[in-house]
Amino acid sequence: MICLGLGSAVSPAIGQAIVPRTISVDAQSLEKTGQDLLKEAVYLTQFQQFESALSRAQLAAQLNPKAPEGWALLGGLYLNLEQSEKGISALNKSLALDDSNPGVLFSLGSAYFSQADYPAAADSLKSGLKLKPDQLEPLFDLGNTYYKLEQFDDAIATYQKAIAQNEKFWPALNNIGLVQYESGEVKEAMRQWQKATEIDEKTGEPLLALAVAHYKQGNQDQALTLAQKALEMDSRYGDVDFLVENLWGERLVEDTKMVFKLPKIRETIAQLASDAGQSPAGDLEVEEPETLSKPEAQ
Numbered sequence: 001m002i003c004l005g006l007g008s009a010v011s012p013a014i015g016q017a018i019v020p021r022t023i024s025v026d027a028q029s030l031e032k033t034g035q036d037l038l039k040e041a042v043y044l045t046q047f048q049q050f051e052s053a054l055s056r057a058q059l060a061a062q063l064n065p066k067a068p069e070g071w072a073l074l075g076g077l078y079l080n081l082e083q084s085e086k087g088i089s090a091l092n093k094s095l096a097l098d099d100s101n102p103g104v105l106f107s108l109g110s111a112y113f114s115q116a117d118y119p120a121a122a123d124s125l126k127s128g129l130k131l132k133p134d135q136l137e138p139l140f141d142l143g144n145t146y147y148k149l150e151q152f153d154d155a156i157a158t159y160q161k162a163i164a165q166n167e168k169f170w171p172a173l174n175n176i177g178l179v180q181y182e183s184g185e186v187k188e189a190m191r192q193w194q195k196a197t198e199i200d201e202k203t204g205e206p207l208l209a210l211a212v213a214h215y216k217q218g219n220q221d222q223a224l225t226l227a228q229k230a231l232e233m234d235s236r237y238g239d240v241d242f243l244v245e246n247l248w249g250e251r252l253v254e255d256t257k258m259v260f261k262l263p264k265i266r267e268t269i270a271q272l273a274s275d276a277g278q279s280p281a282g283d284l285e286v287e288e289p290e291t292l293s294k295p296e297a298q
Contacts (some may be wrong), residue, residue, distance in 0.1 A: 034063030068097035102132035170196040174206045182249035204234035235272040
């Protein structure tokens with residue numbers, strides 16, 4: 001037997017683990033990468049490539065969590081992709097870092113409105129307008145918010161501020177008409193819708209509303225002509241759900257259903273749906289509407 005000295009023995013590497021080396025991360029390098037990703041996300045957003053932009057904006061926000069513009073862009077992308085909760089969360093993170101960005105407040109107002117949180121929407125929009133007043137679209141959004149809150153006087157006053165910014169902004173005129181109709185001021189509503197159609201002869205919404213008002217006042221021939229023209233301009237307005245989405249109130253919707261039951265209008269809606277390869281929208285009954293014997297009292 002040959003005995004080897006301990007000094008010459010080689011210990012087996014059994015049970016030993018390789019310890020990973022710590023990688024040194026340069027914070028400035030990460031910040032630069034985040035900025036580059038944010039620029040890419042902005043570029044993609046301009047071309048409406050929201051999904052691709054979102055992944056870059058998410059990573060940019062992770063790399064630069066203290067950059068309010070990154071959270072702002074991320075929030076806006078979530079809203080474009082109809083992910084309201086995530087959008088609101090990201091926008092609030094941006095606001096916590098910088099509460100002087102009116103664009104973030106305007107976007108928050110829009111997001112809260114989409115969730116039917118009208119008090120929060122009003123607060124955000126008003127805060128944004130304090131920072132950047134006389135902005136057309138936020139003023140219009142605030143008017144819509146007041147309308148949903150049934151603060152009709154405030155709604156009309158805010159729509160009028162929007163019109164003061166752009167006298168050809170027919171959506172504000174149209175929505176003043178919506179408010180007035182729900183308030184029983186039918187003739188005043190008709191004046192607003194008439195002005196809106198004169199500004200943009202190719203828009204169907206105020207023309208259809210005007211047709212309904214004429215029908216309620218007993219002007220059935222004129223109502224038929226206007227309603228058919230409006231629906232041919234934009235067949236979406238033949239769908240009651242679409243009208244509700246566009247803030248048509250209960251009174252106007254119920255009166256519109258009466259017009260939609262007219263044989264010629266039913267035929268028009270069915271034909272337009274057929275041309276588009278769709279089934280007629282809505283749950284309208286098929287019985288004939290009652291004939292109005294006299295104009296509705298104002």
